[in-house]
Amino acid sequence: MPAVSKGDGMRGLAVFISDIRNCKSKEAEIKRINKELANIRSKFKGDKALDGYSKKKYVCKLLFIFLLGHDIDFGHMEAVNLLSSNKYTEKQIGYLFISVLVNSNSELIRLINNAIKNDLASRNPTFMCLALHCIANVGSREMGEAFAADIPRILVAGDSMDSVKQSAALCLLRLYKASPDLVPMGEWTARVVHLLNDQHMGVVTAAVSLITCLCKKNPDDFKTCVSLAVSRLSRIVSSASTDLQDYTYYFVPAPWLSVKLLRLLQCYPPPEDAAVKGRLVECLETVLNKAQEPPKSKKVQHSNAKNAILFETISLIIHYDSEPNLLVRACNQLGQFLQHRETNLRYLALESMCTLASSEFSHEAVKTHIDTVINALKTERDVSVRQRAADLLYAMCDRSNAKQIVSEMLRYLETADYAIREEIVLKVAILAEKYAVDYSWYVDTILNLIRIAGDYVSEEVWYRVLQIVTNRDDVQGYAAKTVFEALQAPACHENMVKVGGYILGEFGNLIAGDPRSSPPVQFSLLHSKFHLCSVATRALLLSTYIKFINLFPETKATIQGVLRAGSQLRNADVELQQRAVEYLTLSSVASTDVLATVLEEMPPFPERESSILAKLKRKKGPGAGSALDDSRRDPSSHDINGGVEPTPSTVSTPSPSADLLGLRAAPPPAAPPAPSGAGNLLVDVFSDSPAAQPGLGPSPEEAFLSAGPEDIGPPIPEADELLNKFVCRNNGVLFENQLLQIGVKSEFRQNLGRMYLFYGNKTSVQFQNFSPTVVHPGDLQTHILSAWPSPAPPGSTPMIPVPRPVTWPLRALHSLR
Numbered sequence: 001m002p003a004v005s006k007g008d009g010m011r012g013l014a015v016f017i018s019d020i021r022n023c024k025s026k027e028a029e030i031k032r033i034n035k036e037l038a039n040i041r042s043k044f045k046g047d048k049a050l051d052g053y054s055k056k057k058y059v060c061k062l063l064f065i066f067l068l069g070h071d072i073d074f075g076h077m078e079a080v081n082l083l084s085s086n087k088y089t090e091k092q093i094g095y096l097f098i099s100v101l102v103n104s105n106s107e108l109i110r111l112i113n114n115a116i117k118n119d120l121a122s123r124n125p126t127f128m129c130l131a132l133h134c135i136a137n138v139g140s141r142e143m144g145e146a147f148a149a150d151i152p153r154i155l156v157a158g159d160s161m162d163s164v165k166q167s168a169a170l171c172l173l174r175l176y177k178a179s180p181d182l183v184p185m186g187e188w189t190a191r192v193v194h195l196l197n198d199q200h201m202g203v204v205t206a207a208v209s210l211i212t213c214l215c216k217k218n219p220d221d222f223k224t225c226v227s228l229a230v231s232r233l234s235r236i237v238s239s240a241s242t243d244l245q246d247y248t249y250y251f252v253p254a255p256w257l258s259v260k261l262l263r264l265l266q267c268y269p270p271p272e273d274a275a276v277k278g279r280l281v282e283c284l285e286t287v288l289n290k291a292q293e294p295p296k297s298k299k300v301q302h303s304n305a306k307n308a309i310l311f312e313t314i315s316l317i318i319h320y321d322s323e324p325n326l327l328v329r330a331c332n333q334l335g336q337f338l339q340h341r342e343t344n345l346r347y348l349a350l351e352s353m354c355t356l357a358s359s360e361f362s363h364e365a366v367k368t369h370i371d372t373v374i375n376a377l378k379t380e381r382d383v384s385v386r387q388r389a390a391d392l393l394y395a396m397c398d399r400s401n402a403k404q405i406v407s408e409m410l411r412y413l414e415t416a417d418y419a420i421r422e423e424i425v426l427k428v429a430i431l432a433e434k435y436a437v438d439y440s441w442y443v444d445t446i447l448n449l450i451r452i453a454g455d456y457v458s459e460e461v462w463y464r465v466l467q468i469v470t471n472r473d474d475v476q477g478y479a480a481k482t483v484f485e486a487l488q489a490p491a492c493h494e495n496m497v498k499v500g501g502y503i504l505g506e507f508g509n510l511i512a513g514d515p516r517s518s519p520p521v522q523f524s525l526l527h528s529k530f531h532l533c534s535v536a537t538r539a540l541l542l543s544t545y546i547k548f549i550n551l552f553p554e555t556k557a558t559i560q561g562v563l564r565a566g567s568q569l570r571n572a573d574v575e576l577q578q579r580a581v582e583y584l585t586l587s588s589v590a591s592t593d594v595l596a597t598v599l600e601e602m603p604p605f606p607e608r609e610s611s612i613l614a615k616l617k618r619k620k621g622p623g624a625g626s627a628l629d630d631s632r633r634d635p636s637s638h639d640i641n642g643g644v645e646p647t648p649s650t651v652s653t654p655s656p657s658a659d660l661l662g663l664r665a666a667p668p669p670a671a672p673p674a675p676s677g678a679g680n681l682l683v684d685v686f687s688d689s690p691a692a693q694p695g696l697g698p699s700p701e702e703a704f705l706s707a708g709p710e711d712i713g714p715p716i717p718e719a720d721e722l723l724n725k726f727v728c729r730n731n732g733v734l735f736e737n738q739l740l741q742i743g744v745k746s747e748f749r750q751n752l753g754r755m756y757l758f759y760g761n762k763t764s765v766q767f768q769n770f771s772p773t774v775v776h777p778g779d780l781q782t783h784i785l786s787a788w789p790s791p792a793p794p795g796s797t798p799m800i801p802v803p804r805p806v807t808w809p810l811r812a813l814h815s816l817r
Contacts, residue, residue, distance in 0.1 A: 010053075010056070010057045010060060012057050012061075013057055013060050013061055013064070016036060016061055016064070017064065019032055020032060020033070020064075020068070029068075033065055033068070033070060036061060036065070037065065040058045040061060040062065040075070041074060043058060044058070044074065044075065044078055050078075052082065052085050052087060052090045053090075055078050055081065055082055055090070056082060056089065056090045056093045056094075058075070058078070059075055059078055059079050059082065059093055059094070059097050060093055062074075062075045062097070062101075063093075063096065063097050063100060063101070066100065066101055067100075072101060075097075076097075076098075076101065076102060076106070076108055077108070079093075079094045079097035079098055079101075079102075080094065080098070080108055080111050080112060080115065081094075082094030082097075083095065083098075083112070083115035083116075083119075084115060084118075088126055088127075088130075091119075091127065091130055092130060095130050095131070095133065095134045098112055098134060098138070099133070099134050099137035099138060102138070109140075109142055109143075112134075113142075113143065113146050113147075115131075116131040116134060116135065116143075116146075116147070117146075117147075117150075119131035120132075120147070120150060120154065123159075125161040125163055125164050128154070128164050128167070129163055129164060129167045132151070132154075132164070132167040132168055132170075132171040133167060133171070135147055135151075135171050135174075135175070136167075136170060136171040136174040136175075139174050139175065139178045140178075141178070141179050141182070143175075144175045144178065144179045144182040144183075145182060147175075148172075148175055148179075148182040148183050148184065149184060151168050151171055151172045151175070152168075152172060152183075152184075152186070152188040152192070153188070154168045155168040155169055155172060155188065155192060155195075156188045156191040156192055156195075162198075162200040162202060162203050163202075165195070165198075165200075165203045165206070165207075166200075166202050166203055166205075166206045169192075169195070169203070169206035169207050169209070169210045170206050170209070170210070172210055173206075173209055173210045173213055176210075176213060176214065177213065180217065185218060185221060189214070189218075189221045189222065190221075190224070192207060192210065192211065193211065193222055193224050193225045193228060194228070195207035196208065196211075196225060196228040196229060196231075196232050197228060197231075197232070201244070201246070201247045201254060201257060204232065204257060205254075205256060205257045205260060208229070208257065208260040208261055208264055209260060211225055211264060212260065212263060212264045212267065215264070215267050215268075216267060219267065219268065223268065225264065226265065226268050226271055226276065227271065227273065227276045229261045229264050229265055230265070230271065230276050230279055230280045230283070231279070232257075232261060233258065233261045233262070233265075233280075233283050234279050234280075234282070234283050236253055236254050236257065236258050236261075237253075237258070237283045237286050237287060238283075238286065239253050240253070249301065249305050250297055250299055250301045250302035250305055251296040251297055251302055252302065252305040252306055252309070255305035255306075255308055255309055258309045258312075259308055259309060259312045262309070262312040262313060262315070262316050263312060263315075265280070265316055266315060266316055266319045269320075270320045270322055281323060281326070284313055284316065284317060284323075284326055285326070285329075287309055287310060287313040288310075288313065288326070288329050288330070288333060290306070291306070291310045291333055292333075307345065307348075310333070311348055311352065313330075314330045314333070314334065314352055315352070317330050318330070318352070318355050318356060318359070321359050321361070323361075324361040324362075327356065327359055327361045327362040327365075328361065328362055328365045330352075330356065330362070331353065331356050331362045331365040331366055331369075332365065334349040334352050334353050334356070335349075335353075335368070335369045335372070337349035338350070338353075338369060338372045338373070338376065339372060343382055343385060346376070346380075346385055347382070347384060347385050347388055350373070350376070350385065350388035350389055350391070350392050351388050351391075353366055353369070353392050353395075353396075354388070354391050354392045354395045355395075357392065357395035357396045358395060363396070363398075366392075366395075366396050367396050367398075367400075367401065370393075370396065370401060370404075370405075373389050373392050373393055373396075374389075374393070374408050376389040377389040377390060377393065377408065377409075377412050378412065383417045383419070383420070386412075386416075386417070386420075387420050387423075390409065390412070390420070390423075390424055390427065393405050393408065393409060394409075394427045394430075394431065397431050397435065398435065399435050399437070402431055402432075402434075402435035402436075403441070405431065406428055406431050406432055406445060409424060409427065409428050409431075410428060410445070410448055410449070410452065412424070413425070413428070413449075413452050413453050414452055421453050421456040422456040422458065423616070424453075425449055425453055425456045425457055425458075425461065426458070426460075426461070426612055426616045427616065428445065428449055429445075429446060429449060429461045429464065429612050430612050430613055430616060432445040432446065433464065433468065433612070439468065439472055439474065439475040439478075440475060440478045440482075442465075442468070442475075443465065443469065443475060443478060443479045443482055443483075444482065446461065446462070446465045446499075447482060447483065447486050447496070447499070449461065450462070450486075450493055450495045450496045450499065451486065451489075451493065451496065454493030454494070454495050454496065455493075457493075457495050460612045460614075461612055462495050462498060462499050464612050465499065466499065466502050466503070467605045469503060469507075470506065470602055470604060470605060471604045471605055471607070476503075476506075476507040476510060477507065477510040477511065479503050479507065480503050480504060480507040480508055480510050480511045481510075481511050481517070483496070483499055483500040483503050483504065484500070484504065484508075484511060484517050484522065484525070486500065487500045487525050487526070487529070488525065492529060494532075494533055494534065494537055497526075497529045497533055497537055497541070498537055498540055500526065501526060501537070501540050501541045501543075501544040502540065502544070504522055504526065504544060505543065505544035505547035505548065505551075506547070506601055506602055508522050508548070508551060508552075509551045509552070512551075512552065519548065519551070519552035519554060519555050520554070520555060520558070522548070522552075523545070523548055523552075523555050523558065523559065526541060526544060526545075527541075527545075527562065529541075535573050535575065535576060538576055539575055539576060539579055542563070542568075542576065542579045542580060542583060543579070543583075545559045545562065545563070545583070546559070546583040546586065546587060546599060547599055549587050549595070549599075550595050550596055550599040550600075553592075556587060559587070560584060560587055560588070563580045563583055563584040563587070564584060568580035569581060569584075586598070597752075603747070731743070731744060731745040731746065732744065738762070739761075739762055739763055740759070740760065740761070740762065741758070741759070741760035741762060742757070742758065742759055742760070743757075743758045743760070744756065744757050744758065745758065757772070759772055
């Protein structure tokens with residue numbers, strides 16, 4: 001870059017800036033600025049022969065005024081005129097003014113583009129760099145369209161100087177980030193990779209930044225960069241600080257380039273070539289070895305540069321996840337940082353170890369630091385570090401340490417910051433369910449959660465504990481006893497009342513033999529909380545009361561008195577009023593057998609992915625999948641409800657009425673891929689997740705809609721196989737072709753059963769005059785409940801239910817959802 005001559009000092013600009021700084025008030029500053037603007041405007045209008053120096057000085061003043069926050073509405077043309085100057089300082093000021101003040105929609109863009117094109121064609125490296133800087137700073141789509149084809153050519157040209165290559169690479173990177181579609185992929189992509197071998201380290205640094213961005217979208221076009229990046233990294237890591245003297249930062253050779261190369265390698269899997277892979281492993285081991293050496297300087301800049309390379313190296317080791325020795329060494333190195341006096345290093349160490357904990361090779365090594373992490377959770381002053389410690393405890397948890405980690409997180413929850421309490425609650429609930437072998441411990445843990453942080457226990461958490469208790473006979477009595485004792489506390493959270501109301505309403509008879517928890521005592525305990533609860537909880541308690549009448553006939557008179565009270569029958573809330581009226585009438589009119597049938601015990605819930613885990617994934621974001629899914633190291637952890645194999649008595653067939661707690665709200669993580677060919681049209685109406693329904697051409701649908709019953713068409717080839725599966729199951733497909741699917745779901749309990757016939761419209765248009773007909777014995781006619789009205793909308797599943805037992809009254813089902 002040419003030196004600025006003494007005459008380019010622009011004394012008038014220095015005087016103006018001094019005057020502005022000496023102003024005593026805002027009014028004085030505005031007055032001085034207006035005076036200068038008037039002077040500049042008169043100079044631009046009056047003096048047609050204004051020389052380049054004067055234009056440069058006045059444009060600089062306008063630029064300074066703009067940076068002070070004042071609007072500038074003139075001077076743009078004079079700045080464009082400076083671009084045609086042959087003096088570096090004048091051209092520089094012109095480009096600076098345009099980069100800052102000219103809008104991308106300005107009418108001057110065409111003139112600016114012409115000036116830039118002239119400078120790029122001039123082969124003057126100084127002028128070319130100024131033009132490239134302007135393109136990058138403005139970064140508009142118009143400039144991208146004008147120069148996107150020229151910049152790659154300049155970048156890979158053999159006669160381009162190093163400074164021009166640097167500027168071209170960074171300019172192309174800016175345009176690619178702004179408008180990826182404007183940067184053409186061509187023969188230059190292969191040549192730009194070879195810039196990694198350039199002798200100029202600045203060119204290599206700029207090229208690595210560009211290639212890292214480009215290879216994320218087109219990895220195959222740049223896969224040859226891996227071997228070159230490894231070669232360059234090896235030369236940097238093995239060199240002494242004196243070998244790269246111009247690029248050594250506090251005794252660390254080329255730290256920024258090293259970090260960029262390590263990040264570039266993370267865009268690709270481990271090298272397949274044994275020689276390249278061996279050389280890379282050697283580089284990584286060298287970095288880990290250097291981290292153990294005593295520092296060459298006590299300056300913080302030295303440690304920052306050294307640690308930046310170390311952490312990026314560990315990230316690459318974690319990304320490859322194929323070298324057990326390196327993973328364990330990385331874990332041990334991070335363990336040393338857990339007690340470092342620098343807060344940032346402790347934070348980064350905890351964050352990296354969270355990822356290491358999910359690897360089967362390093363999980364055991366991570367677990368050795370459990371005491372240090374627990375201490376960090378208790379003593380760290382920085383809330384973000386404590387949150388990372390909680391994340392690491394969650395990631396390192398398995399069956400061997402689950403009880404210790406859950407108890408420590410519960411203890412921390414009592415003093416945790418309010419911002420992270422909900423997340424801690426979700427993690428404790430997931431760990432307690434996932435690693436519970438004794439489900440009495442799981443029940444105790446969830447009730448402790450409600451006691452400690454009831455306001456942060458979401459519906460998913462207490463829904464889940466009710467689902468598990470309902471599905472497991474061995475824990476129902478203990479759950480009833482424990483929740484009864486918890487309700488005796490003077491201050492009881494409303495979520496505890498909800499859990500207690502449901503469990504005692506279903507399983508209170510299991511503890512009724514103890515005089516201390518007799519039916520009247522249970523009812524009195526629940527009813528003592530009634531007036532303190534919200535409408536939704538009161539509605540649930542009313543359903544519990546009607547359940548008590550079935551379980552404990554001796555409480556009937558007391559409960560009817562409560563339901564008959566004016567505060568219930570004339571309640572301002574319609575839901576509570578209607579429940580009270582319906583339950584009072586039901587208990588008065590229905591016989592004992594009918595009451596027992598209507599109010600029988602809830603059926604087991606169908607097993608599915610925990611809605612708590614789904615909520616935590618949503619809370620952590622889409623990138624949290626790897627942190628939450630540690631199946632690589634613990635395959636058995638995905639067993640239903642904490643890894644305990646379900647017995648036949650604990651697993652039920654999914655039914656439309658079984659999901660009373662709204663536990664189907666969380667969809668499964670992914671739908672299975674559809675088979676090829678004709679199977680792509682198959683719509684699984686019995687799946688818990690909505691499947692994609694590809695559209696059919698209009699001609700088959702119109703033919704189907706216009707055809708008679710005998711012309712519907714043959715079933716698809718897979719229909720026979722589906723029917724065979726149905727022989728051994730309670731639900732399946734009876735008939736299916738390209739347009740219609742007919743299936744059945746059934747459930748039987750003792751002498752009662754329910755069946756649902758489903759008619760699936762697989763087309764994208766409505767069925768007109770849809771009227772299903774069921775052939776049945778005469779005495780069954782009275783038990784047919786309802787049929788879906790026509791027309792059947794596209795993709796719908798009409799159904800005809802046949803006899804079923806009533807579990808909870810319909811009004812109760814509404815509120816529990």
